Amino acid sequence: MIKKIVSTFVLTVFVLTLSASSLVSAQQSGLQISPLTFNFETDKGDRAEGKIVVTNLNNEAINYQIEAEDFAKVSDEGAPSFAGVVASEDLSTLSSWIEFLGEVSGQIAAMDSIDVNFVIDIPENAEPGGHYAAIFAKQTNEPEEGNTEIGVSSRVGTLILVSVPGDVSKEVKISEFDPPSFLWRGPVDFTMKVENIGSVHYDSEATITIEPILGTDSEIAMGTHTIIPGNARNYEGSWNKRFPFGRYKAIAQATNGDGEVISTEKVIWALPLEIVIPALLLLIIIIWTVKHLKKKYRIISND
Numbered sequence: 001m002i003k004k005i006v007s008t009f010v011l012t013v014f015v016l017t018l019s020a021s022s023l024v025s026a027q028q029s030g031l032q033i034s035p036l037t038f039n040f041e042t043d044k045g046d047r048a049e050g051k052i053v054v055t056n057l058n059n060e061a062i063n064y065q066i067e068a069e070d071f072a073k074v075s076d077e078g079a080p081s082f083a084g085v086v087a088s089e090d091l092s093t094l095s096s097w098i099e100f101l102g103e104v105s106g107q108i109a110a111m112d113s114i115d116v117n118f119v120i121d122i123p124e125n126a127e128p129g130g131h132y133a134a135i136f137a138k139q140t141n142e143p144e145e146g147n148t149e150i151g152v153s154s155r156v157g158t159l160i161l162v163s164v165p166g167d168v169s170k171e172v173k174i175s176e177f178d179p180p181s182f183l184w185r186g187p188v189d190f191t192m193k194v195e196n197i198g199s200v201h202y203d204s205e206a207t208i209t210i211e212p213i214l215g216t217d218s219e220i221a222m223g224t225h226t227i228i229p230g231n232a233r234n235y236e237g238s239w240n241k242r243f244p245f246g247r248y249k250a251i252a253q254a255t256n257g258d259g260e261v262i263s264t265e266k267v268i269w270a271l272p273l274e275i276v277i278p279a280l281l282l283l284i285i286i287i288w289t290v291k292h293l294k295k296k297y298r299i300i301s302n303d
Contacts, residue, residue, distance in 0.1 A: 029057055031064065031108075033137050033156040039226075041163040045124045052116040052158050054137040056108040063140045066104040066116055068095040068160075070133045076193065076234040078225065080134065080159065094131040094162055097121055105140075120162065128166025129199035130229050134159050161201055161226070169198035170257025174264050175232055177252040183270040188239045190220060194254045195232035202227065202257030206235040211249040244270035 032055040040048040056062045070093045071080040101117040108114055118135065138155040176193035194204050206222035222235035235254075251265040 030154050031055065031062065031137050031139050031156050032057055033158055035158060037159045037161065039161045039163075040120065041165065042120065042122050043165055044122055044126050046122055048120040048122070048162070050118055050120075050160075052118070052135060052137075053113050054108065054116060054156075055113040056110060059110050061107050061109050063107050064105065064114075065138045065140050066100055066135065067138065068098045068133050068135050070095045072132060072228070072230070074228060074231050074233075076232055078233060080132075082134065092123065094120070094133040094160065097123065097126075097131075097162075098133065098135065098160070120160070122162070122164060126164050128164050129168050130201045131162040131164065132160070132201075132228055133162075161228070163200050168200045170200060170202055171196075171198040172204055172227075172254050172256035172262055173197050174252055174254055174262060177264055177266065179250050179266050179268055181266070181268060183244055183268060183272070185272050186239065186241045186244050186270075188241070188244070190222070190237050190239065190250070190252075192222065192235045192252050192254075193232050194225070194227065194235060196227040196229050198257060199229050200257065201229065204233070204254050204256065206252070206254045208237060208239075209251040209253065210239055210241075211251065213247050243272045244268075245272060246270060 034053050034055075038050050040050075042048045054064065054066075069082050071082045073081040075081070097120050099119050099121065101119065106114075116135070116137070134157040136155045136157040173195045174192060175195040176191075179188070179190055190208050192206060192208070194206055196202070196204070203224050203226050205224040208220040208222060210218040210220070218239060218241065220237040220239055222237040225233040225235070227233050246269070248268045248270060249265055250268055251263055253261050253263040255261055
């Protein structure tokens with residue numbers, strides 16, 4: 001019986017190890033690109049330069065193709081959306097300013113890398129503010145017989161953020177901050193949404209300060225995110241106080257592109273059940289004891 005249990009255990013461990021190895025192998029296949037982001041500040045009429053490294057993680061050669069695509073919207077978690085970007089009649093978009101130096105398609109040998117050099121020529125009539133695109137490396141498949149279209153199996157990308165100096169706005173807005181008005185216990189998870197209402201991207205750092213009536217303040221670091229114009233990012237953080245009690249003021253703060261701070265605040269009342277319930281029980285016991293003693297004993301004055 002013991003031998004059977006041991007054999008089953010060994011077989012289970014072997015299967016789990018094999019599955020984990022297969023998962024790691026699958027995650028490390030295909031193309032890899034680095035760096036993941038370029039951030040340029042370039043004047044009108046000037047040129048920015050960069051280099052991307054594309055690596056083949058497969059044990060066989062991969063066909064690739066390089067291309068640029070504009071974006072203007074990102075999710076609240078920071079994922080870009082590459083749909084609906086259209087150039088105006090008198091202004092072009094960032095993807096059309098990007099020029100690749102060398103081949104934009106070909107083959108990468110197994111476990112090998114290639115360098116993709118590019119330049120960005122900023123037009124003289126470029127609009128001041130932020131311009132956004134991504135450079136993609138696509139893994140392509142040769143067309144099947146009788147089909148002229150090249151298949152795309154996957155692609156990886158590098159974000160290109162370009163700021164053109166001029167009359168730009170770097171304003172910020174805390175568009176959402178709605179903590180609970182009443183707390184029964186801690187710790188407490190806070191969320192807030194910070195919106196870029198300016199015309200250029202910037203890094204915005206967010207914090208929440210908890211001010212009690214008595215005692216010292218607590219500061220919660222909510223993180224720092226790059227926000228592009230017309231978009232918002234979610235921030236999260238936790239207040240690790242186990243038994244908050246009383247009245248608190250929660251002050252949410254975020255920085256704009258110039259490092260200036262804006263804030264909004266909410267009042268929070270806390271009454272932890274771990275304290276309230278025992279206190280109520282103790283009060284009930286005291287009241288019952290006093291009443292019981294009054295019924296059983298009389299206080300006689302010696303006067």
